[in-house]
Amino acid sequence: MAIPKSFETCNDYIQEMLLFLEKYQWLYNYRNTHILVEKQFSIIAIPWKDYILNLSQEDLQNIFMGKFDHKVPSSLIHFLKSLEAFEPELKLSTVKLDFVCPHNSGLSKKKIHEIQSLAPLIEQTCQAYQCDLIVDIGSGLGYLSHFLYSKYNYKVLGLEASEEFLHAAYRHQEKYHPASRGCVKFCRIYIKDDSCEDVERLIEEHFNKAENICITGLHACADLSIDILHLFAKMKSAKALVVMPCCYHRIQCKVESNRCEYFKNFPSSLVFKEEFHKHEFYRFIRRPFLRLACQRRNFNIFNLSEEESNCQARSWMFRAIFQAVVEEEKYCIRVKSSLEKLKSVSNDDDAFLEYVCTLQNKFVFEQAGSICNAEVFTEKMWKKYLENQNNLILFKFLMAFQARIQNMCENFVLMDRVQLLKQNGLTCDIRKVTDDFVSPRCFALVCVR
């Protein structure tokens, strides 16, 4: 991933991307759960709306494959063609390992895949820069740290803010990796952008002096991933960095006013900040944008059958109907039973009633201090359902289009981080590491000094 080929400079790319995001903000600039509350459907450009309301699954798939018949509005064709300019080029990291995790260690298939995919990239980078110690930031229960030791024999210092996780990591080590005691150590520290001296002190305390350090982090969420980049830039003994960031939408918001959101760490680089200031970007680069940038769950939407696609759209529509009723009726909601999951829905009105029933089993609804009668709740939900029944295709359309722009939105967020490192004199690359089908956390930032 990098600046897409169609742009000569980073500034051009940012400017064009911001103009694009502003123009098509109706595709993403709202909470998906609030799409009916915010009356989003009333603002979709009308020529598209008429076209979309009669769209079949085949039509939808065709337009994504670039097959346009005479019915497709020219502005929609223009939109789809202009997307190509923003497509990032991916560098794939293809080495995958067989990783046999300790029996009953609680590792999910997804986590195993992430470790299997990220570890070889860390190893390659360490090899190239003769790193003798890996610092795993936000180490959690230490799964990655242990793997790097057991597979490659690296000394690892895991740094973790949560005391609970720290104790759990040591318990995990005692139980499954007792042999790693002297080589894999964990410390409690809350990493900030100015933690350089503290980290160096911990390295010295636990491993004497390390010459060449590789900093890593798997699922370095929200602001942590940016703090890691600042730390790496300042820490001269750190020769390499391999970080897989996540949860961009959890980045701290400094100020929220008039539907504008000003984030602490996005944008983070000077070049992005400069371009952002020329636009009123705070109106349309908000949490929904950052959420879309890190949400890859719908990436395979274009291969779904009609029924699978309806089913996904229906889940979204039902949730939005629920939100609209809750807001209109000013319901106060308490969780009654956290055990029951909202059922996935099948194909018709019964599915909606089943959904309403599940909601009633899960929540208590109060209105003006009194518990709401189940029949009244069902009636309100049903009324809203009838009003929106014909909008299913619009949900389907938005779902597909959000999925279509997800990749370029994530590239935009990651490019800002690449530029942050660049302004510190460092070269950074973005690699696609995991398989989307198994883990939505696909990308790693790789940087060397």
Ligand SMILES: C[S@@+](CC[C@H](N)C(=O)[O-])C[C@H]1O[C@@H](n2cnc3c(N)ncnc32)[C@H](O)[C@@H]1O
């Ligand atoms: C999503 S978890 C990932 C844990 C682990 N790397 C993994 O993949 O299993 C993020 C971890 O980072 C830790 N963390 C978050 N912010 C931190 C900070 N500023 N300093 C140190 N640890 C932090 C959290 O407590 C949590 O354990």
